Amino acid sequence: MSETQGCQKLLNEDSREAEVILQSRVLFSKNERPYLPDQIKYEISNFGHGYNRTVMKIIDGSRNEISRDVFLKNVAILMSNFLMTRSGHFRGVRYNRREAKVVGEDKIEPCWKVAVKNMTELKEFISSRPDSSYQRVLIDMKIGDQRKVADDLWKIFKLLLPLCMGKSTLGLVAASKMLFSVFPEVALPVDNTQWRAVFKTVDYGDIITHMAEEIAWWKKKTGQHLERCLPDDLEVMTLPAIYNVMAMKARPR
Numbered sequence: 001m002s003e004t005q006g007c008q009k010l011l012n013e014d015s016r017e018a019e020v021i022l023q024s025r026v027l028f029s030k031n032e033r034p035y036l037p038d039q040i041k042y043e044i045s046n047f048g049h050g051y052n053r054t055v056m057k058i059i060d061g062s063r064n065e066i067s068r069d070v071f072l073k074n075v076a077i078l079m080s081n082f083l084m085t086r087s088g089h090f091r092g093v094r095y096n097r098r099e100a101k102v103v104g105e106d107k108i109e110p111c112w113k114v115a116v117k118n119m120t121e122l123k124e125f126i127s128s129r130p131d132s133s134y135q136r137v138l139i140d141m142k143i144g145d146q147r148k149v150a151d152d153l154w155k156i157f158k159l160l161l162p163l164c165m166g167k168s169t170l171g172l173v174a175a176s177k178m179l180f181s182v183f184p185e186v187a188l189p190v191d192n193t194q195w196r197a198v199f200k201t202v203d204y205g206d207i208i209t210h211m212a213e214e215i216a217w218w219k220k221k222t223g224q225h226l227e228r229c230l231p232d233d234l235e236v237m238t239l240p241a242i243y244n245v246m247a248m249k250a251r252p253r
Helices: 003-013 015-023 037-047 049-062 068-081 109-127 143-164 172-182 192-199 204-222 239-249
Strands: 094-096 101-103
Touching: 037 049, 037 239, 049 068, 049 172, 049 239, 068 094, 068 101, 068 109, 068 172, 109 143, 109 172, 143 172, 143 204, 172 192, 172 204, 192 204, 192 239, 204 239
Parallel strands: none
Antiparallel strands: 094 101
């Protein structure tokens, strides 16, 4: 079947589902087939132990609360592990485990101050959702609640963005990683190439909505749960953390 015929087949089945897969293909291959659980496990295993360890630290640190100390620590860990502190606005930021302190916290704290109210309210809203596991809370929400979360993340993103901008960066990557550092259950860390070539938008709320829709559609097509597509040495990982690995795979080579 040609690509044109394949597209038409999808459009005939369901216009909204076709729109989702043709937009990004993060959990689907170029021939429109969903990646199987074993393929996703393989990608997570080969993405790197450093990423997995860092994500687990972020998840453990932010699961039950959001506070100044959690924000500063998680951002410092994430930024330094994602190699974003070698130059630019966050140069030198890191978490000193021996002294249990954040180095360069003065570069992060303005972000906390400008968004603390919005972040606290969003964390409370997410925590209040009934009958949902931490790993898959975004997918278990009603559509209206999903869109509220996406809208709230977009509002916070725009508050953080001016403080993440630099002479050579628009701050998109840093702002998304800050959100992931405190909301790993619903937020996605988006790198430069993903903005330009995978999602093709700078609307962070649209990206979150798309992620939720594509994960739900992947489940419909495979009958599997994405949060169970983990290597044996990983006990828990949130859906956005898994989705991020596949979004990195989806970048043009």
